[in-house]
Amino acid sequence: MRILIVSDTHGRHGKFDIALENEGAVDAVFHLGDFQGEEDYFEIVSECPVFMVAGNNDFFSDLPFEREVSFGGKKIFMAHGHGQHVHAGTRRIVEEGRKRGSDIVMFGHTHVPYLEEEEGMLVLNPGSLTYPRQANHKASYILMEMDESGKVSAEIKYM
DSSP, rough: EEEEEOOOOTTOOOHHHHHHHOOOOOOOEEOOSSSSHHHHHHHHHHHHHHOOOOTTOOOTSSOSSSSEEETTTEEEEOOOOOGGGGGGHHHHHHHHHHHTTTEEEEEESSEEEEEETTEEEEEEEESSSSSSOOOOOOOOOOOEEEOOOOOOEEEEEOO
């Protein structure tokens, strides 16, 4: 299975469209918040299941800031990350994922891509498609793949 993971699009979906085009068919899209009123757009254009959480700038969304999803045999904890203070590091969100028995933790908010295995748990942040803040200032997302045996691989992609 191929999963497109994005965050912090802030009401602009042009680079999301490009990411979808670049990656071809995907089996799911995960959006980690700060879509700012565009949540329906992602469900319309993706042609696959879309899992979303609200971010700190999604003032009128009814979506939760965090949620648990079972997908591809893995338990995924997804959160925007502001409630876990991810600007100060991943410790709190990793602890929350561990408490929930998660295999994968996904977060956004920092606009900086992050991909590490921490204590046997995959922890990732796709960065931002719209307002990247890392040194190269390139828009980013993550493509994650899961095979039938349960093996997971993920790669940060830059635009």
